[in-house]
Each structure stands twice: as structure tokens, then as C-alpha cells.
Amino acid sequence: MTGESCGLFEYGHRACGGCAAAMAARTILDAAGKDTIIVSATGCMEVFSTPYPETAWKVPWIHSLFENNSAVASGIVASLKKQGRKEKVIALGGDGATFDIGILCLSGAFERGHDFVYICYDNEAYMNTGIQRSGATPYDASTTTSPAGKCSTGNRRPKKDLPMILAAHGAPYVATASVAYLPDLKKKVEKAIATEGPCYLQVHAPCCTGWGFEGEKTMTIGKLAIETGLWVNYEMEDGKVTRVKKVVRKPVEVYLKEQRRFRHLFKPKLNETEIAKIQAVADRNAERFGIDIKLKK
Amino acid sequence: MMEFMEGSHAVAHSVKHCRPEVIAAYPITPQTHIVEALAEMVANCHLDAEYITVESEFSALSACLGASAAGSRVYSATTSQGLALMFEVCFNCAGMRMPVVMSIVNRALGAPLSIWNDQQDSISLRDSGWLQFYAEDNQEAADLHYLAYKVAEDRNVLLPAFVCFDGFILSHTYEPVDMLTQEQADSYLPRYTPVQRLDSTDPISFGLFASPDYYMEFRYQIDQAVKGAAKTIAMAGREFGEMFGRDYSNLVESYRLDDADCAIVAMGSICGTVKDAIDEMRKDGKKVGLLRLRSFRPFPNKEVRSALSGVNCVAVLDKNISLGTKGAVALEVRDALYGQQVPVLDYIIALGGRDVRKKDIRAVVDMAGQGKGDLFHGLRQELVS
Numbered sequence: 001m002t003g004e005s006c007g008l009f010e011y012g013h014r015a016c017g018g019c020a021a022a023m024a025a026r027t028i029l030d031a032a033g034k035d036t037i038i039v040s041a042t043g044c045m046e047v048f049s050t051p052y053p054e055t056a057w058k059v060p061w062i063h064s065l066f067e068n069n070s071a072v073a074s075g076i077v078a079s080l081k082k083q084g085r086k087e088k089v090i091a092l093g094g095d096g097a098t099f100d101i102g103i104l105c106l107s108g109a110f111e112r113g114h115d116f117v118y119i120c121y122d123n124e125a126y127m128n129t130g131i132q133r134s135g136a137t138p139y140d141a142s143t144t145t146s147p148a149g150k151c152s153t154g155n156r157r158p159k160k161d162l163p164m165i166l167a168a169h170g171a172p173y174v175a176t177a178s179v180a181y182l183p184d185l186k187k188k189v190e191k192a193i194a195t196e197g198p199c200y201l202q203v204h205a206p207c208c209t210g211w212g213f214e215g216e217k218t219m220t221i222g223k224l225a226i227e228t229g230l231w232v233n234y235e236m237e238d239g240k241v242t243r244v245k246k247v248v249r250k251p252v253e254v255y256l257k258e259q260r261r262f263r264h265l266f267k268p269k270l271n272e273t274e275i276a277k278i279q280a281v282a283d284r285n286a287e288r289f290g291i292d293i294k295l296k297k
Numbered sequence: 298m299m300e301f302m303e304g305s306h307a308v309a310h311s312v313k314h315c316r317p318e319v320i321a322a323y324p325i326t327p328q329t330h331i332v333e334a335l336a337e338m339v340a341n342c343h344l345d346a347e348y349i350t351v352e353s354e355f356s357a358l359s360a361c362l363g364a365s366a367a368g369s370r371v372y373s374a375t376t377s378q379g380l381a382l383m384f385e386v387c388f389n390c391a392g393m394r395m396p397v398v399m400s401i402v403n404r405a406l407g408a409p410l411s412i413w414n415d416q417q418d419s420i421s422l423r424d425s426g427w428l429q430f431y432a433e434d435n436q437e438a439a440d441l442h443y444l445a446y447k448v449a450e451d452r453n454v455l456l457p458a459f460v461c462f463d464g465f466i467l468s469h470t471y472e473p474v475d476m477l478t479q480e481q482a483d484s485y486l487p488r489y490t491p492v493q494r495l496d497s498t499d500p501i502s503f504g505l506f507a508s509p510d511y512y513m514e515f516r517y518q519i520d521q522a523v524k525g526a527a528k529t530i531a532m533a534g535r536e537f538g539e540m541f542g543r544d545y546s547n548l549v550e551s552y553r554l555d556d557a558d559c560a561i562v563a564m565g566s567i568c569g570t571v572k573d574a575i576d577e578m579r580k581d582g583k584k585v586g587l588l589r590l591r592s593f594r595p596f597p598n599k600e601v602r603s604a605l606s607g608v609n610c611v612a613v614l615d616k617n618i619s620l621g622t623k624g625a626v627a628l629e630v631r632d633a634l635y636g637q638q639v640p641v642l643d644y645i646i647a648l649g650g651r652d653v654r655k656k657d658i659r660a661v662v663d664m665a666g667q668g669k670g671d672l673f674h675g676l677r678q679e680l681v682s
């Protein structure tokens with residue numbers, strides 16, 4: 001997919017088979033290379049990669065807390081600058097760390113303009129603590145704190161638009177990517193690193209355990225998210241959308257029905273009203289980003 | 298050189314002399330004058346440091362942790378609500394053995410909101426693994442920063458340290474302070490060389506998670522390091538004394554204790570008032586002395602025990618309260634004296650900036666003589682009865 005991995009994130013981690021976050025980590029380091037310092041937030045990635053006394057990281061790596069990776073990264077960037085060192089700094093966080101509890105530190109670091117890359121691997125819930133909803137959980141997804149039930153169709157709110165929030169901070173480069181398109185992710189990481197100032201990447205990372213699908217389907221699910229328009233891969237430079245992945249769109253059902261978190265929309269009976277609302281989310285995305293490829297008849 | 302300086306400015310100058318490479322702090326009364334002074338030094342190239350204007354105290358200490366891990370000497374300052382917001386990072390810094398030095402300009406914790414002095418803020422972090430030093434006056438507040446870096450960065454210690462001094466009472470008060478020159482400071486405190494750092498030529502992982510098979514040993518080692526710091530403090534304090542004439546080798550200071558019947562135990566600026574009151578009481582024939590704790594972490598168990606072995610009563614002045622029990626200093630002094638017969642009485646005093654005068658100290662000593670204690674002293678009875 002991305003050619004031979006340079007193996008800076010490899011052996012010893014305990015991620016689930018088919019874990020998208022682990023694939024993302026490997027690709028990120030393939031792009032970044034060995035002169036990189038990784039600042040992780042508490043979450044699946046940190047826990048599965050560093051059970052003391054083992055580590056899967058062959059680059060300098062630090063984890064402090066759940067919500068402070070951007071602030072820790074700020075300090076590292078300042079220290080490197082003072083020392084005249086040239087290592088790149090990448091902060092890695094799950095969607096919970098990024099969208100929710102760490103947004104204060106993230107906003108502060110972006111506003112101050114530190115030269116670092118923040119990468120959110122977005123598996124759309126707090127997976128490490130048992131699949132609770134986050135600000136990145138999509139509309140109607142059933143999680144353990146937004147369970148579908150007799151009077152609930154799952155998560156009540158659509159996903160927070162964090163890339164736009166960070167673009168509004170004046171970030172020179174903001175992009176979304178997906179583990180279903182690793183070469184694209186790799187290119188975006190390279191671009192983010194090459195861009196001076198705080199850059200943000202949000203990587204769709206389907207979670208077999210949390211979303212409810214077989215581990216071998218991670219790539220398929222990731223592709224379907226893009227093909228339905230529920231996830232859009234785009235790049236923003238200096239606040240303007242400059243590149244978008246276009247698709248021949250499929251109806252959202254093909255994505256939803258593959259995942260346990262949306263099962264309540266199909267069983268015991270088809271919930272057309274709710275599925276229509278999710279289709280509307282995809283339609284809005286399509287219009288906003290112009291993702292539809294018009295087929296010539 | 299003797300200079301007439303505000304406490305905050307004396308501290309800021311000491312900090313400058315310590316050559317921090319990264320500073321991250323967030324303003325809060327009564328800490329502001331320190332961080333403003335440092336910002337001005339950086340702005341005028343008098344101090345060559347990266348100054349990160351963070352958006353919160355939580356980020357301030359997190360940034361210090363990151364910079365420390367990357368190999369820089371770091372500095373922050375805070376108080377009260379700011380320190381409370383740092384709680385989680387405080388435990389983390391100590392656990393990750395980052396020698397961060399932070400000034401704590403002691404202030405009460407809300408609610409009710411109060412900007413005035415007591416020592417509840419730093420005392421509440423007593424279990425975090427930070428060393429805690431308490432200054433009596435501005436001279437000591439300034440000097441203890443050199444000592445704090447020297448001890449914190451020592452390879453046998455590698456722990457973060459608070460230098461605590463009372464908000465307003467010291468921070469905003471002008472006193473003559475004998476400031477070191479940069480050359481003197483450099484000769485005492487060498488440039489920082491980290492034991493380990495984030496470095497791509499020698500990659501290591503910091504901050505792993507530990508299963509029950511490993512966690513306890515980490516905590517044990519931190520505890521050993523805090524306790525063991527006493528030895529390093531003694532050495533660094535003696536060296537400071539030899540070089541500049543002010544000896545900080547002892548974790549405690551005894552004042553007229555040798556023949557005392559009653560000993561007062563206290564920390565910080567209140568000790569100035571206590572010493573004056575003791576001089577007066579001595580004139581009246583009352584044999585009173587003071588044991589001042591300069592270090593609260595490590596807690597000077599041995600020193601407390603030996604200093605208080607001859608007295609008949611101990612009156613502890615606590616500018617803090619562990620709500621539902623007693624003041625923290627009294628609890629620990631009692632623990633240090635376990636097995637001895639001497640009664641230890643606790644007086645919660647001066648919370649939220651309530652003024653303390655010599656007559657209050659006399660009153661406490663009188664009560665202690667009658668065996669009356671473990672109470673709040675100085676309450677407005679009409680408001681609580």
C-alpha cells in the first residue's frame with residue numbers, strides 16, 4: 001500500500017486485529033521518519049503501544065495525560081527551538097482527547113502558532129474506556145453512553161466540525177484523511193510536516209471493536225464512509241478548501257448496515273426516517289465540498 | 298549586593314539567574330508580578346528563554362513537562378486556583394521525574410473566592426511527589442530558587458519542587474534583599490544537563506502505563522527519592538552557605554528553642570511575627586521557642602523529633618485545614634512525635650488573609666499552656682455562634 005514500512009512503529013503493540021489507529025501510526029511514521037518526537041494522549045493508541053516495560057515506538061515518544069498532548073507538544077517545540085534542534089513534533093490523540101477534553105490545550109497551541117502537527121485518529125468514540133460517545137460520534141450511532149433504546153435512536157448530535165474550528169485558528173494546513181487511503185494519508189502527513197506552523201490532520205479510523213464489524217473489513221468500511229459522503233477527505237490551505245476527494249456516491253445504508261452501532265436503524269424494523277436524516281448529512285457534505293462525480297450518460 | 302526590592306521582583310531576578318530555558322505560566326493574583334517581570338526580561342533580551350504564553354495553568358505545567366522531557370531547564374509560577382487546575386499535571390511531573398521548579402505564591406482556595414494568603418494551595422499537593430520549600434522572608438524566597446533547581450536536578454533526586462512564599466505578605470512587600478550576581482549564581486548552579494531526554498538519536502519512551510506488576514515499584518522509588526532529597530538539600534544548602542553566607546543545610550530552623558517549655562511550629566512569613574512575639578514573651582519570663590519548617594516535603598521527621606524532644610507542649614500554627622480533621626502540619630508533627638508524651642495542639646490560623654498579630658501568638662501560647670487547642674483561632678464569634 002505505502003510500500004515497505006520503515007518499521008518505526010511495529011512490534012509489540014497489542015492493538016486489535018484490523019485496528020485502523022495502528023495502521024495510521026505506522027503510516028504516519030513512514031511519512032515522518034526517525035527524526036520525529038511523538039506526543040501521545042491517553043487512549044487506545046497509548047495503551048496498546050506502551051505496556052511497561054515494552055514500547056512499540058522506535059522514535060522518541062512521550063505520554064503525559066489524556067487532555068494535554070498539545071500543551072506538552074508546545075513545551076517540546078519551545079525546548080527544541082531553544083536548543084537549536086530540528087526534530088519534528090507530532091501530537092497524536094484520539095477523537096475524545098482532541099474534540100472534547102483536550103480542546104483547550106489544542107486551541108491554545110494553535111493560536112500560539114507552534115510549529116507542530118496534530119493528528120487525530122478519529123474512531124468516533126472513547127474506545128479505550130468502552131465505546132462511550134464523544135463529540136466526534138456521528139448522528140444516531142449507538143454507543144455505551146448514547147445507547148439506542150426504546151426512546152433513543154443513539155447519539156443525538158452530529159459530529160463536531162473540528163477541522164473548520166482549527167482552520168479558523170489560522171492553521172496554514174488542515175486536512176482530513178482515512179486509513180482506507182494510506183498513500184493519501186502519507187502524502188498529507190508529509191505536507192503537514194513541510195508546512196510551517198500548527199497543522200491539523202483528522203484521520204478516519206474505523207474501529208472494528210467499537211463499531212461492530214469484522215477486523216478484516218476495516219478498509220472496506222473506511223472506503224464506504226468516503227463513498228457514501230459520510231466522511232470527506234479534503235485539504236485546506238490558509239483557510240480555503242483546496243482539494244477534495246470526489247466519489248460516485250452510494251446511499252448511506254450500504255455503510256450503516258455493515259456496522260453494529262447502526263443496527264437499530266435496520267432491526268427490528270427499518271427506520272426510514274432516521275436513515276433519511278443520515279442521508280441528509282451525507283447530502284450536505286456532498287454539496288458543501290462538491291464531492292459528487294457527475295457521470296456522463 | 299543589597300537591593301530594596303519587592304518580593305516578586307527578587308524572585309524573578311533569582312529565576313533569571315537560574316537561566317531557565319523555557320518558561321510557561323499563566324497570570325493569577327498574587328503571582329502576576331513575577332511572570333510580568335520575566336516577560337519583560339525576555340522582551341528586552343535580558344533573559345534568553347522561550348516564554349510560552351499559555352491559555353491556562355493546566356497547559357503551563359504541561360508545557361513545562363514537555364520542555365523538561367525535551368531537555369530544558371523550565372520554570373513556572375502559580376498559586377491557589379491555578380495550582381488546583383494543575384493537580385493532574387503535578388502528579389504526572391513527579392511520576393515522570395521531571396525537575397520542574399515552580400514558585401507558589403501561597404493563596405487561599407475558593408470557595409469562597411479569596412485572593413489573600415494562606416497555605417492551603419501547596420499543602421493540598423503534599424501527596425504529589427513535589428518537594429516543598431517555604432520561605433520566611435524575601436531573601437529566603439529568592440535564595441530557595443537556586444537551591445530548588447540544584448536539588449531537583451540532582452541525579453539522586455530528579456523531582457519537581459515548589460518554592461512557596463506567602464502571597465502579598467511577601468510577594469508584594471519591599472524588603473532589602475542581598476541579590477546574587479549572575480556570576481555567583483552560575484558558580485553555584487551549573488547549566489542543566491538532563492539525565493535522559495526526548496532525542497531522535499537515542500529514542501526512548503516516556504510515560505508508559507504500568508500494570509499492577511510494576512506500578513508499586515515506581516511509587517516506591519518516588520517516595521524513596523523524596524525522602525532521600527533531605528541529604529541533597531543538606532549538601533546544596535551547606536554549599537550555598539559556604540559560598541554566600543546564608544546556610545540552608547537544615548530543613549528546619551530553631552529559634553530560642555534550647556530551653557523552651559513551649560514550642561511553636563510554623564511555616565512561612567508568620568514566623569517573623571512569631572519570633573517577635575517570642576522575644577516579648579521571653580521578656581515576661583515565658584520560655585517559648587519556634588521550630589520553623591523550611592521543608593515540608595521531604596518532611597523533616599528526624600529534625601522535628603530531636604528539636605521538640607525537650608519541650609512540654611507544642612503549638613502548631615496551621616495556615617491550612619484538612620477539612621474534617623486538622624491542619625496538615627499538626628498531623629505530621631504529631632506523627633513525627635509518635636510515642637513521645639508531649640501534647641501537640643493545633644491552631645488553624647490566618648486563613649484567607651486573616652491578619653495575625655503578636656497578641657494572637659501570645660493567646661495561642663496561653664491556650665497551649667492550658668491544654669486547649671485543636672481549634673480555629675481568630676474567628677469572629679458573632680458570625681459562627
Ligand SMILES: Cc1ncc(C[n+]2csc(CCOP(=O)(O)OP(=O)(O)O)c2C)c(N)n1
Nearest residue numbers: 042043044066094095096097125126127128
Ligand atoms: C482526565 C481524564 N478523564 C478520563 C480519563 C479516562 N479515559 C482514558 S482514555 C479515554 C477515552 C479515549 O478516547 P479517545 O481519545 O477517543 O481515544 P480512543 O481510546 O478511542 O483511541 C478516557 C475517557 C482519563 N484518563 N483522564
Ligand SMILES: [Mg+2]
Nearest residue numbers: 094095125127
Ligand atoms: Mg476515540
